[in-house]
Amino acid sequence: MPLLLTETKKSQYEELSLLTAMFVDDEFQWLGNEEQVELWKLTLVTFAVDQENQEMHTLTNKEIPGFRFRILLNEESWLNVFLPERYPEINPECYFSSDKANRQFWTLVNEEIETNLKERKKGECCIFDLYQHIKSFLQFNLNFNNDLDNNNDNDNNDKNSVKKIILICRILIWTHHLLSLEKRKNICQWAEELEIWGYSKPGYPGIIIAEGLYDNVQEYVSRLKNLRWQAITVRSEETETFENYDDDDNNVSLKKDDYKEYLKLKLGCNNPGISEMKNMSEISSRMKEVGLEQMFLSSMKIHKK
Missing domain, CATH: 3.10.110.10 (Ubiquitin Conjugating Enzyme)
Incomplete structure (x- = not known):
C-alpha cells in the first residue's frame, strides 16, 4: 500500500x-x-x-x-x-x-x-x-549607496546647504487573480490615503501599478501582501531621486508637494488614487502614454513585434 x-x-x-x-x-x-x-x-x-x-x-x-x-x-x-x-x-x-x-x-x-x-x-x-x-531591500540599498557615492563627490560644494533626498517609487504587482470587491476597494482607498497614483486591472491575472513616495509605496505593498491571495508578486520596481535644498539661494528649492509633478502615473490627475482599467490593452495604452510601456511589457513578459 x-x-x-x-x-x-x-x-x-x-x-x-x-x-x-x-x-x-x-x-x-x-x-x-x-x-x-x-x-x-x-x-x-x-x-x-x-x-x-x-x-x-x-x-x-x-x-x-x-x-x-x-x-x-x-x-x-x-x-x-x-x-x-x-x-x-x-x-x-x-x-x-x-x-x-x-x-x-x-x-x-x-x-x-x-x-x-x-x-x-x-x-x-x-x-x-x-x-x-x-x-525591496536590494532596491532600497542600491539606490542609497549610489546616492551616497554621488553626494560624497559634491560635499565641498554643498556645505552651506541642507540637502534632502526625495525618493519616488514605482511598482507593478501581479496577482493570480483579482476578483474580490473588498480587495478592489482596499486597493483604491489605501492609494488615496497614502497619496499614490496608478492603475489596476481585475480578472485573471490581476494587475496593480502604483507610484508615490518610496515609504508610502512600500507601506501600500505591505498592506496588499497581508490580504489573502493565491499568489502575489512585485514584477517590477523602479525608483527615482530628487534633491531638495533648504536655505541656499544658489539652488532651486522644492516645495513640499513639488515632487508630485515628477510622478509619471499622475497624468494630470490632481487627486491621488488607482484608476481601474478594463483589460491589458487599456493599461498598455496608458503606460505608453506616460513613457512606461517597456516597464509594463517586460514585467508581463510580452514581446512586442
Whole structure:
C-alpha cells in the first residue's frame, strides 16, 4: 500500500508549484543535474494532477533529493534556495549571489536574509515572502549607496546647504487573480490615503501599478501582501531621486508637494488614487502614454513585434 504524502512534503510541493507558475522564462532555475531536475519536475506535475483530480497524494518509490533552485532578483542578482527534507518545519538554506556585488554588499544582503529567516514562523512556507523582502531591500540599498557615492563627490560644494533626498517609487504587482470587491476597494482607498497614483486591472491575472513616495509605496505593498491571495508578486520596481535644498539661494528649492509633478502615473490627475482599467490593452495604452510601456511589457513578459 503506497504511503500518503506528509503535510511537510505537501506544503513544499504547493509552494514550489506556485513559484514555478509565478516566475517565467529564466526567472526560476533549478540547480541540479539532469536526472534531479527531471525528477523534481515530474514530482510537481504528478502533484498537480492529483490536486486537479482531488486524489490522495502519495509518495513515489523513488527517493527525491532536496529541492535546489534560484530566483532572479534583478538583472544580476539571485536568491539561491535549498529546501531540507523537513522544511517548512525547519528553515531553508538561502543565500544571495551576484557577479557585480562587492564583498561588503554581499555580506550585508546575506545578513539580512539570515535575520529574516530567524524571524519567520515555524511551519510556514517563507520563500516567496523572503524573495519579496530581499528584492525591496536590494532596491532600497542600491539606490542609497549610489546616492551616497554621488553626494560624497559634491560635499565641498554643498556645505552651506541642507540637502534632502526625495525618493519616488514605482511598482507593478501581479496577482493570480483579482476578483474580490473588498480587495478592489482596499486597493483604491489605501492609494488615496497614502497619496499614490496608478492603475489596476481585475480578472485573471490581476494587475496593480502604483507610484508615490518610496515609504508610502512600500507601506501600500505591505498592506496588499497581508490580504489573502493565491499568489502575489512585485514584477517590477523602479525608483527615482530628487534633491531638495533648504536655505541656499544658489539652488532651486522644492516645495513640499513639488515632487508630485515628477510622478509619471499622475497624468494630470490632481487627486491621488488607482484608476481601474478594463483589460491589458487599456493599461498598455496608458503606460505608453506616460513613457512606461517597456516597464509594463517586460514585467508581463510580452514581446512586442
